Amino acid sequence: MGIWDAIKSVANMVxxxxxxLSLTLGQRSSDGSFPVxxxxxxxxxxxxxxxxxxxxxxxxxxxxxxKSHATxxxxxxxxxxxxxxxxxxxxxxxxxxxxxxxxxxxxxxxxTDTNYTYTQETxxxxxxxxxxxxxxxxxxxxxxxxxxxxxxxxxxxxHEWRVYAALSVTGTDPSSSWATFVIx
Numbered sequence: 001m002g003i004w005d006a007i008k009s010v011a012n013m014v015x016x017x018x019x020x021l022s023l024t025l026g027q028r029s030s031d032g033s034f035p036v037x038x039x040x041x042x043x044x045x046x047x048x049x050x051x052x053x054x055x056x057x058x059x060x061x062x063x064x065x066x067k068s069h070a071t072x073x074x075x076x077x078x079x080x081x082x083x084x085x086x087x088x089x090x091x092x093x094x095x096x097x098x099x100x101x102x103x104x105x106x107x108x109x110x111x112t113d114t115n116y117t118y119t120q121e122t123x124x125x126x127x128x129x130x131x132x133x134x135x136x137x138x139x140x141x142x143x144x145x146x147x148x149x150x151x152x153x154x155x156x157x158x159h160e161w162r163v164y165a166a167l168s169v170t171g172t173d174p175s176s177s178w179a180t181f182v183i184x
Contacts (some may be wrong), residue, residue: 005069010034011082012108013095017042017043017174018042018043018045018047018167018169018174019040019041019042019043019047019130019167019174020041020043020164020174021038021039021040021041021165021167021174021175021176022038022039022042022176022177023036023037023038023039023163023164023165023176023177024036024038024039024179024182025163025178025179028181028182029141031142031143032144032146033141033142033143034141034142034143034163035139035140035141036054036139036140036141036142036163036165037125037137037138037139038052038054038125038138038139038140038165038176039135039136039137040052040130040135040136040137040167040174041134041135042130042131042132042133042135042136043132043133044132045132046129046130046131046132047129047130047132047169048127048128048129048130048169048170049127049128049129049130049165049169050168050169051123051124051125051126051127051139051166051167051168052123052124052125052126052127052129052166052168053121053122053123053124053165053166053168054121054122054124054142054163054164054166055056055119055120055121055122055163055164055166056118056119056120056121056122056142056144056161056162056163056164057116057118057120057161057162057163058116058117058118058119058120058148058149058159058160058161058183059114059115059116059117059159059160059161059162060112060114060115060116060117060149060157060158060159061112061113061114061115061158061159061160062112062114062115062156062157063110063111063112063156063157063159064110064111064113064156065108065109065111066108066109066110066111067106067108068107068108068109075184077103104137107177117149117159117167118144118145118148118149118161119139121148122142124138124140124142124165125140127168130167142163144161144183148161148183149183150183150184151181151182151183151184160180161180161181161182161183162178162179162181163178163179163181164176164177164178164179165169
């Protein structure tokens with residue numbers, strides 16, 4: 001392996017660029033499971049993979065309005081301009097014996113709160129050394145609990161289900177994008 005191959009290998013380890021993954025999710029089966037196809041295209045170097053896995057999450061997101069109060073202190077430092085120095089000095093003297101003056105501002109902004117109602121990492125396929133510039137495919141299925149919270153999308157709240165596939169490697173795991181699915 002030449003120096004450039006070694007540099008590419010390290011860069012792929014750090015960035016997860018050793019492979020490009022895609023995940024295709026099928027319709028829920030009568031037994032409640034979801035069929036999945038995972039495809040990996042390996043980059044320029046062989047890739048030692050511990051395992052192929054799926055990560056499944058149930059995510060609840062709520063948006064709400066929140067008020068924040070910004071406080072700014074009025075400066076009690078005397079002016080340095082000589083024309084205002086005597087007036088400012090007497091104002092400073094009286095201000096320093098009284099309570100500090102504050103200006104309160106109130107602003108309303110939208111915040112988001114996220115809660116994970118379910119999370120599971122499932123082994124999908126065994127590992128091995130995947131050859132450079134080749135494509136690999138694995139097929140299987142995954143399930144969520146029968147009492148899983150259903151998918152919901154409202155005006156200010158939602159609960160969604162999502163899954164991604166990844167290769168477990170040294171460094172950053174190459175992974176697919178999240179794929180969402182519906183639980184009724």
